[in-house]
Amino acid sequence: MTVPAAEIRPAGDRALLLIPADPTRAAQWADALRREPPAGVVDVLAAAETVLVQLGGDPERARASVSRWVESALRADAFPAAAPAAADAVAIPVRYDGPDLPGVAQALGMSPERLVAAHTAASWRCAFMGFAPGFGYLRAPEWVVDLPRRQTPRTRVPAGSVAVAAGYAAVYPRATPGGWHVIGTADAVLFDAHRDPPALIAAGRPVRFVAVTP
Known part of the structure; x- marks a missing residue:
């Protein structure tokens, strides 16, 4: 079935896949669904361009x-980006x-200092999780850097590496190959599997990068 500016597809017998006409709004849709879930929704999982809605009760x-x-919501254009809450931000x-x-x-025609200033000033929010446990794909409206991934990925990126690529920022939770x-x-x-919750960042959570002296 379809609705204006959106497509809704079945995903098995207890889930729906929402596909915004504007794929950059997937994170906004997920935030809105988490804030005001309609009856029967038990979980909301965001991806880069889609949102999976898990259903309970009578499907x-x-x-x-x-x-x-x-x-x-589409008629009312009620999918605004949630305002970052400073108290909830992961620093x-x-x-x-x-x-x-x-x-x-x-490559961006700026000094390293200016790049650092832009990275720390941006209002980052985790759009979705993926790639590895604890790996959050972060986006920010102020971050307009759409740099492609490295032509030659590294065979090992150390844990804790802060990286950017394709309009996203991320922190590698463990040592893995990577092209950012x-x-x-x-x-x-x-x-940390022994922590509750194990992941420091969750989908929808605001994140703030703070520069410290090496």
Whole structure:
């Protein structure tokens, strides 16, 4: 079924996949659904361009409820980005000593200092989780840097590496291969299986990068 500016597809018998016509609004949709879930919604999972809505109870009633909610919200244009709450923001101290910092700054036609200032001033929010446990894809309206990934990925990116690519920022929770541009280092533990919750960052959570002296 379709509604204006959106497509709703079944995803099994107890979930729906919402596809915004403007894929950059997927995170806004997910935030709005979490704040005011329609009847029958038990979980909301955001991806880069879609939102998966898990249903409970009577699935037919839940599907109808979600469809009505989306239609109503679209008519009212009720999918604003949630304002970052300073009290809820995860503050991540960063040493901007990454090996790619000078090259990224040069590619963007700015000084490393200006790049660091832009990165720390941006209002980051976790759009969705993926790639590895604790890896949050962060976006910010002020961050207009859409730098492609590295042409040659690294076989090992150390845990705590702060990196940017394709309009996103992230912190590597553990050492893995990776193709993002590493601009800094953080000591924060992004994922700990013995912690509750295990992930430091969750989808929808605001994040603030704080520059510290190397």
